């Protein structure tokens with residue numbers, strides 16, 4: 001398993017997590033690297049609420065198994081809709097997604113600061129359906145010096161991601177999360 005080092009050698013970080021499938025291999029990698037994550041579920045983009053609860057419940061189960069703290073942010077889809085207003089018809093991986101990343105990572109950065117956690121990373125960067133540069137640009141824009149732009153797909157993690165999904169029998173969604181992604185790309189996670 002890939003060993004990673006957090007910026008500044010931090011041993012405790014905030015890990016923004018989008019779902020269990022994207023978190024499996026990342027949490028294993030952090031554990032094996034001696035880094036303790038506080039997992040932060042902040043995904044007001046997900047719609048409808050039932051889908052949000054389903055993804056959260058899978059992550060709760062896995063966080064319990066891994067023995068890591070899971071913090072659940074408020075679900076505020078109305079605020080998220082406001083953050084992407086005017087971008088509803090953008091294609092996936094376009095400007096709406098950049099605004100969506102900034103919204104979620106901005107909330108995560110505020111929480112990390114409130115807990116005194118010096119480093120923030122996200123499992124969003126582990127999905128091959130996301131543009132890594134876009135995730136990192138959003139992280140750098142809203143998280144400043146605490147951003148950790150690790151590529152969680154290399155070093156065998158992409159393969160391990162898929163294995164953990166199978167081993168754990170995770171619910172593995174077929175669209176990104178928001179109502180616009182469901183309408184545009186019904187087969188893409």
Ligand code: SF4
Nearest residue numbers: 097100176177178181
């Ligand atoms: S497609 Fe995914 S990343 Fe893009 S705006 Fe919708 S939920 Fe956010």
